[in-house]
Amino acid sequence: MLLNNLTKKFKHWLPLAKSKIEKGASQLENSINNYDPKEIIPSKLIERLNTKLNSLPVYESYYDTLTINVHDYIHQWIINKEQNRKNCLVIKGNCVDNLYNILTSIFSEKSSLSKETIELDYQIFSLENLKQNRRDRLNYLQEKILEIQQQSDKKIILIPDLSYYFSRTIEGLEVLEKLLKLLDEDENKFWIIGCNHWLWLFLVKIYHWDAYIENARDLPLLSQENLQDILLPVLDLVEFDWNDLRRFLVELPNQNEDDHKIISQLQAKYFENLANLSQGCLGTASQLCFYSLRYVKNEETELSNLKINNPQLPDFPSITQSDRYLLFCIGLHGHLNKSDLANILGDDQIYITSQIECLVNLNLIHFLDHQNIAINPLFYSKLTKDLKDNHFLVESD
Structure with missing residues (x-):
């Protein structure tokens, strides 16, 4: 028995060890070819930029589109409450976007709701005091399901990010079945549920959630203007010259233009590239932006200056x-x-x-x-x- 266990563990370990060695060799080769210590941006600076980003009301860019959608669906629910499948709106985002913050910041205040829903009770699945352990999160979700089952009054319920309560285990999938049953049977509740794209595809393909929930909408994609409005205040934390981007342009700005107009043109082109590469995803766009900054050593002064480069995946x-x-x-x-x-x-x-x-x-x-x-x-x-x-x-x- 002991020998069998050891053999099993060795067979499991061997391919992982082989994979690790191969990847380590590949990574070492890449680091030798590409690593330039003069151009690495410190992780502490990335942390500062991310902290600044998270402190700003960046989610205003989503506000109008999402609130209009929610108002429309809630109105349909109020006038057609017998049509159960209309009592839920799933808002899909990317797993690298902070869907929880986006939806709670928009819908945590009743002022974001229309007058016809303002009098309804409003409940948010909060992360306060929620432990990191998935089992504890499943217990929390199960308790909330039982609590809501006992309530007969009309209510709007927000689950900002379903992935926080998801576990691809037998226990986790059983809890999700109970949630889906509650959604399908309780016509007195309207649900707003945030769900990342990967998880939604999984729930639809394996468990046919779209047969019960017909209203699923994507988080709005952020445009060049949106990203510029969000990220320019963050970049104010650091000093660099936007003119560094001139070297990446095929057509240089008109030299007769004033400096302010030239900088505006350079910024517009930069954020246009950022929007295209990130496909309108804030999580990707923000990190592309931050990692486009590089410290470059001046050979004459021996000092390092922060420069901005074209964003590149x-x-x-x-x-x-x-x-x-x-x-x-x-x-x-x-x-x-x-x-x-x-x-x-x-x-x-x-x-x-x-x-x-x-x-x-x-x-x-x-x-x-x-x-x-x-x-x-x-x-x-x-x-x-x-x-x-x-x-x-x-x-x-």
Whole structure:
């Protein structure tokens, strides 16, 4: 029995070790070819920029579109309450966007609701005092389901991000079935549910949620103007010269224009590129923006100056099917700690630790804090395409 267990563990470990060695060699080669210590932006500066971004009311860019949609659907629900499938609106976003903050910032105040709904009770699934452990989150969701089942009054309920309460385990899927049953049967509640695209595809393909919920809308894509309004105040934290972007332009600005107008043209072109590369996703756009800043050493003064470059998506690395499955699981849940990830994968933490390290080194995932792992926004669009090409993300028929 002991020998069989050791053999099983060795067979499990061997491909992971091989993968780690191959990736380590590839990464070392890339670092030798591409690493320039004079041009690396310090992580502390990235943290400052992200902190500034999170402190700003950036979600005003979503406000008009989302509130108009919600008003329309709530109105339909009020006048057609017997049509159960109209009592829920799913708002889909990317797993690298902070869907929780977006929806709570917009709908936490009753002023964002129309007059016809202002008198209704309003309940938000809050993250306050919510523990990191997925089991605790499932218990919280189950308690809320039981609580709402006992309420007969009309009410609007907001779940800002369903992925916070999702667990791809038997227990987790059973709780989601109870939630779906409640949505389908209780005509006195209108639900606003945030859900990332990967999770929605999973729920539709495997559990046919679209048969019960017909109203699902995408988070509005951010335009060049939106991104410029959001990110320019963040960039005020640092000093650089927008004229550095001249070297990337095929057609230079008219030299007869005044400096202010030239800077405006350079900024417009920069944020146009940012909007195209990020596909309107704030999570991706903000990180592309921050990592387009580089410290470059002046050979004459020996001092390093901060310069801005054209935003550019990094090349997508070579990964295995095992990597794809792990990345898919992380994206479904928005973020996971190692313990929950191992539980969902059905493995011991020791088996996935080296794989996580490899994917962190490839920058495909990163730590949000000391515990939680998430998809790196810089790779979101290319990773999504890769997972679709390899049939991990499948559109419903």
